[in-house]
Amino acid sequence: xxxxxxxxxxxxxxxxxxxxxxxxxxxxxxxxxxxxxxxxxxxxxxxxxxxxxxxxxxxxxxxxxxxxxxxxxxxxxxxxxxxxxxxxxxxxxxxxxxxxxxxxxxxxxxxxxxxxxxxx
Numbered sequence: 001x002x003x004x005x006x007x008x009x010x011x012x013x014x015x016x017x018x019x020x021x022x023x024x025x026x027x028x029x030x031x032x033x034x035x036x037x038x039x040x041x042x043x044x045x046x047x048x049x050x051x052x053x054x055x056x057x058x059x060x061x062x063x064x065x066x067x068x069x070x071x072x073x074x075x076x077x078x079x080x081x082x083x084x085x086x087x088x089x090x091x092x093x094x095x096x097x098x099x100x101x102x103x104x105x106x107x108x109x110x111x112x113x114x115x116x117x118x119x120x
Contacts, residue, residue: 020061021054028054036107048081
């Protein structure tokens with residue numbers, strides 16, 4: 001009886017993990033669209049210089065749902081290749097903190113520079 005319960009839990013967990021991975025892929029696609037394409041999104045990537053894989057994003061969720069994390073509570077869990085820390089230390093520009101009007105000006109300036117063939 002215990003083996004059937006364990007198998008059911010494993011199947012349920014695997015199903016939930018697949019759904020989570022699917023949601024993460026959708027989030028990546030949406031982020032890419034909002035950033036203006038994959039290249040623009042990668043430009044804002046963390047210290048790894050690449051986007052996380054779906055598995056890299058899912059493992060912390062698996063960890064937090066496991067018995068190993070039974071005593072973990074009240075923490076902010078950033079899974080962003082030190083991007084949040086870089087912003088807090090002012091080593092990277094925090095684009096989200098810029099008011100929308102400034103974002104539009106920055107975007108327009110970048111588009112103008114690109115049109116002129118100059119790098120940002």
